[in-house]
Amino acid sequence: xxxxxxxxxxxxxxxxxxxxxxxxxxxxxxxxxxxxxxxxxxxxxxxxxxxxxxxxxxxxxxxxxxxxxxxxxxxxxxxxxxxxxxxxxxxxxxxxxxxxxxxxxxxxxxxxxxxxxxxxxxxxxxxxxxxxxxxxxxxxxxxxxxxxxxxxxxxxxxxxxxxxxxxxxxxxxxxxxxxxxxxxxxxxxxxxxxxxxxxxxxxxxxxxxxxxxxxxxxxxxxxxxxxxxxxxxxxxxxxxxxxxxxxxxxxxxxxxxxxxxxxxxxxxxxxxxxxxxxxxxxxxxxxxxxxxxxxxxxxxxxxxxxxxxxxxxxxxxxxxxxxxxxxxxxxxxxxxxxxxxxxxxxxxxxxxxxxxxxxxxxxxxxxxxxxxxxxxxxxxxxxxxxxxxxxxxxxxxxxxxxxxxxxxxxxxxxxxxxxxxxxxxxxxxxxxxxxxxxxxxxxxxxxxxxxxxxxxxxxxxxxxxxxxxxxxxxxxxxxxxxxxxxxxxxxxxxxxxxxxxxxxxxxxxxxxxxx
Amino acid sequence: xxxxxxxxxxxxxxxxxxxxxxxxxxxxxxxxxxxxxxxxxxxxxxxxxxxxxxxxxxxxxxxxxxxxxxxxxxxxxxxxxxxxxxxxxxxxxxxxxxxxxxxxxxxxxxxxxxxxxxxxxxxxxxxxxxxxxxxxxxxxxxxxxxxxxxxxxxxxxxxxxxxxxxxxxxxxxxxxxxxxxxxxxxxxxxxxxxxxxxxxxxxxxxxxxxxxxxxxxxxxxxxxxxxxxxxxxxxxxxxxxxxxxxxxxxxxxxxxxxxxxxxxxxxxxxxxxxxxxxxxxxxxxxxxxxxxxxxxxxxxxxxxxxxxxxxxxxxxxxxxxxxxxxxxxxxxxxxxxxxxxxxxxxxxxxxxxxxxxxxxxxx
Numbered sequence: 001x002x003x004x005x006x007x008x009x010x011x012x013x014x015x016x017x018x019x020x021x022x023x024x025x026x027x028x029x030x031x032x033x034x035x036x037x038x039x040x041x042x043x044x045x046x047x048x049x050x051x052x053x054x055x056x057x058x059x060x061x062x063x064x065x066x067x068x069x070x071x072x073x074x075x076x077x078x079x080x081x082x083x084x085x086x087x088x089x090x091x092x093x094x095x096x097x098x099x100x101x102x103x104x105x106x107x108x109x110x111x112x113x114x115x116x117x118x119x120x121x122x123x124x125x126x127x128x129x130x131x132x133x134x135x136x137x138x139x140x141x142x143x144x145x146x147x148x149x150x151x152x153x154x155x156x157x158x159x160x161x162x163x164x165x166x167x168x169x170x171x172x173x174x175x176x177x178x179x180x181x182x183x184x185x186x187x188x189x190x191x192x193x194x195x196x197x198x199x200x201x202x203x204x205x206x207x208x209x210x211x212x213x214x215x216x217x218x219x220x221x222x223x224x225x226x227x228x229x230x231x232x233x234x235x236x237x238x239x240x241x242x243x244x245x246x247x248x249x250x251x252x253x254x255x256x257x258x259x260x261x262x263x264x265x266x267x268x269x270x271x272x273x274x275x276x277x278x279x280x281x282x283x284x285x286x287x288x289x290x291x292x293x294x295x296x297x298x299x300x301x302x303x304x305x306x307x308x309x310x311x312x313x314x315x316x317x318x319x320x321x322x323x324x325x326x327x328x329x330x331x332x333x334x335x336x337x338x339x340x341x342x343x344x345x346x347x348x349x350x351x352x353x354x355x356x357x358x359x360x361x362x363x364x365x366x367x368x369x370x371x372x373x374x375x376x377x378x379x380x381x382x383x384x385x386x387x388x389x390x391x392x393x394x395x396x397x398x399x400x401x402x403x404x405x406x407x408x409x410x411x412x413x414x415x416x417x418x419x420x421x422x423x424x425x426x427x428x429x430x431x432x433x434x435x436x437x438x439x440x441x442x443x444x445x446x447x448x449x450x451x452x453x454x455x456x457x458x459x460x461x462x463x464x465x466x467x468x469x470x471x472x473x474x475x476x477x478x479x480x481x482x483x484x485x486x487x488x489x490x491x492x493x494x495x496x497x498x499x500x501x502x503x504x505x506x507x508x509x510x511x512x513x514x515x
Numbered sequence: 516x517x518x519x520x521x522x523x524x525x526x527x528x529x530x531x532x533x534x535x536x537x538x539x540x541x542x543x544x545x546x547x548x549x550x551x552x553x554x555x556x557x558x559x560x561x562x563x564x565x566x567x568x569x570x571x572x573x574x575x576x577x578x579x580x581x582x583x584x585x586x587x588x589x590x591x592x593x594x595x596x597x598x599x600x601x602x603x604x605x606x607x608x609x610x611x612x613x614x615x616x617x618x619x620x621x622x623x624x625x626x627x628x629x630x631x632x633x634x635x636x637x638x639x640x641x642x643x644x645x646x647x648x649x650x651x652x653x654x655x656x657x658x659x660x661x662x663x664x665x666x667x668x669x670x671x672x673x674x675x676x677x678x679x680x681x682x683x684x685x686x687x688x689x690x691x692x693x694x695x696x697x698x699x700x701x702x703x704x705x706x707x708x709x710x711x712x713x714x715x716x717x718x719x720x721x722x723x724x725x726x727x728x729x730x731x732x733x734x735x736x737x738x739x740x741x742x743x744x745x746x747x748x749x750x751x752x753x754x755x756x757x758x759x760x761x762x763x764x765x766x767x768x769x770x771x772x773x774x775x776x777x778x779x780x781x782x783x784x785x786x787x788x789x790x791x792x793x794x795x796x797x798x799x800x801x802x803x804x805x806x807x808x809x810x811x812x813x814x815x816x817x818x819x820x821x822x823x824x825x826x827x828x829x830x831x832x833x834x835x836x837x838x839x840x841x842x843x844x845x846x847x848x849x850x851x852x853x854x855x856x857x858x859x860x861x862x863x864x865x866x867x868x869x870x871x872x873x874x875x876x877x878x
Contacts, residue, residue, distance in 0.1 A: 308753075310752055310753065330755055331752075331753065331754075331755045332754075332755030335755070341753075343753065345749070348747050348749055348750055349747075349749045349750055349753055350750070350753065351750060352742075352743050352746055352747040352750045353746075353747065354746050354747075355742070355743070355746070359739070362736075362739060363743065363750065363753075363754045364753070364754055366736060366739075366754075367755065373736060376735045376736060376737060377734050377735050377736075378734060378735060378736055378739060
């Protein structure tokens with residue numbers, strides 16, 4: 001359009017609109033990408049990024065608007081057609097068969113009957129060309145997350161796309177792996193392949209992308225050159241208001257009596273593809289926020305389960321809460337002692353999606369709040385009044401007085417969950433991925449709530465994959481890798497590189513792992 | 516061409532309640548077509564099936580007799596299905612309950628005391644619960660499929676009953692007929708209004724039990740636990756509820772209900788054990804549970820409706836010479852329509868054309 005003749009523009013979307021029921025996920029969105037450009041698509045969760053990309057990749061059909069590809073108006077009925085046009089996509093959640101080899105995984109995704117030997121050869125050629133080391137015969141279950149992502153990228157490259165869509169590609173990578181990925185992306189760009197890069201990590205976008213399109217509530221609210229902006233100014237465009245800055249707690253912590261301790265906990269993986277815990281020990285003290293960094297699937301779920309009591313430790317004294325051995329106590333008993341647990345999975349674990357919010361209050365509080373029950377009977381009125389308190393204190397926005405949990409957006413549901421758990425001044429708070437997929441405004445509110453709890457004397461343990469978040473508001477940091485937990489270090493005395501190394505499994509004085 | 520089911524954004528709440536009525540209407544229409552094909556006048560057949568049984572007092576009494584076991588087992592099975600435990604073996608639990616409850620009148624015929632009838636009821640409920648405990652135990656310990664085990668135990672129970680009435684429990688003075696002794700009067704469930712018909716207090720008991728289960732489900736923590744474990748097992752564990760205990764709770768509750776239904780049948784209407792004591796009540800109760808929206812109060816209504824199909828089937832057999840298999844066809848059609856209505860209310864069907872050409876083009 002504005003850029004004149006067709007070759008200048010690889011792709012332009014004009015007035016793309018998609019409505020789900022009464023909700024406009026995309027409202028007349030325009031987007032233009034030039035050949036070889038790395039273009040960022042920015043926006044908070046629920047801003048409409050995924051919907052837009054799905055229409056481009058043929059997974060959804062637009063209700064209105066046109067897609068112009070290389071100067072011609074096209075329709076993309078399905079992903080196969082998108083790949084045929086030259087549009088490839090690397091998904092945030094990998095779609096790989098764990099039990100198959102790398103080459104087999106790629107063969108499954110390619111059309112037609114190409115002999116496995118030819119695929120293996122092509123794969124090794126492409127992976128050499130772009131510095132994406134991969135072994136064709138390796139089994140996927142042996143590979144790290146970074147390596148799995150390489151398979152997805154190579155699989156995409158083998159189809160010779162002109163545009164590669166990448167959905168949150170760095171959310172599962174260590175800082176070192178991110179650098180590696182950026183090199184590959186820059187090389188692709190220099191060869192004329194365009195990249196549409198979806199992310200909410202603003203520093204990365206500033207370092208990598210030439211232009212950015214920003215979505216808010218399904219509409220395009222602006223364009224920018226990320227390098228010419230600050231992270232704060234981009235965030236303002238995404239959120240539409242200044243983000244409330246969190247106030248870190250920095251004060252002395254009495255380290256004589258830990259509120260929560262793990263002593264040499266070893267535990268099997270939850271399932272075939274989980275990670276076993278190996279000799280994990282930690283002490284958590286009143287008034288502090290301790291953080292555990294790590295890439296997804298390195299034992300975080302198992303660690304959370306053994307602390308919460310969803311799985312029991314080998315011996316009771318391996319888990320100590322307020323000085324009492326609780327390794328064999330169930331989750332209700334631990335809650336009754338003043339511990340609360342905030343799990344990573346909001347729907348289906350922390351809440352029942354189809355039950356109302358007030359019923360979801362009962363879910364974790366029936367044992368702790370005596371007002372919720374009289375004899376065997378439930379007191380639903382009390383649950384409703386607790387819900388009002390939660391709504392007011394954490395500013396939970398909902399469409400009805402007592403909607404089903406699944407009707408809330410990610411951020412509001414997480415505020416509800418945090419509010420529910422902190423109602424009765426807990427002594428120990430264990431939280432896994434507190435702000436994952438949560439919009440910036442709610443994330444700040446959630447972190448502030450955790451800081452306030454620590455200041456009032458509670459002990460907070462945060463497990464997270466988001467290094468920015470951990471550096472922003474924790475006091476001590478450790479990393480978990482392959483089920484082993486590193487020593488904690490004060491945040492002031494460590495840095496992203498050091499934590500990044502630990503996240504990849506290289507601990508200080510650990511020669512075996514370093515090899 | 517491909518057919519897809521796509522989840523609707525907000526399924527209509529009204530339609531969800533109307534679903535059983537739509538299903539029933541469709542089943543009646545199907546029945547009419549079936550009768551027409553068999554060469555009977557559909558209007559007459561439907562009248563015989565669904566109206567005639569309600570026109571006379573004795574026949575309404577028969578309706579209550581048939582409704583009682585259906586309501587009891589439908590209400591019990593609702594708890595199983597809500598908690599995601601697929602108990603298909605109510606028929607077997609019904610039989611074993613009836614056998615356990617018959618120990619007193621069959622083996623201690625002369626023992627006349629006011630405690631005999633209450634003991635029979637308790638024995639029956641315990642027997643049904645223990646028999647339902649077998650598939651529960653197998654599921655909890657060995658993760659076996661409860662649909663298969665509970666179903667197979669139905670056939671075991673049927674053989675057991677058959678063996679007992681032909682062997683050790685056969686009435687010595689019964690001219691070699693495969694029957695137990697007739698239960699003495701003190702071991703029979705009293706009739707409601709003996710002047711009008713045979714209906715007994717079993718129907719009242721079934722309504723009371725259904726209401727009690729409804730209170731449990733809607734008002735107590737245990738009922739909340741049933742719903743949570745049924746819809747979201749991981750959230751249930753997070754809440755501190757035990758899915759294993761729930762397997763036993765739901766199975767044994769449904770088993771106790773089925774056992775009670777069994778003793779109501781043999782100590783009520785029939786008054787003795789015979790090789791066959793149930794026209795498939797335990798299986799029909801599955802339809803009752805779903806037609807009643809897995810709500811015990813709904814099971815009361817649904818139990819009466821399905822009881823009517825049994826009565827209508829008998830009437831049609833006599834006056835129109837329609838095989839009693841027609842009743843099973845009708846009941847099956849009803850379940851199918853109700854489940855189909857539920858699915859179509861939650862999902863919408865989309866026919867899509869997949870251009871196959873893209874695969875070749877990509878090569």
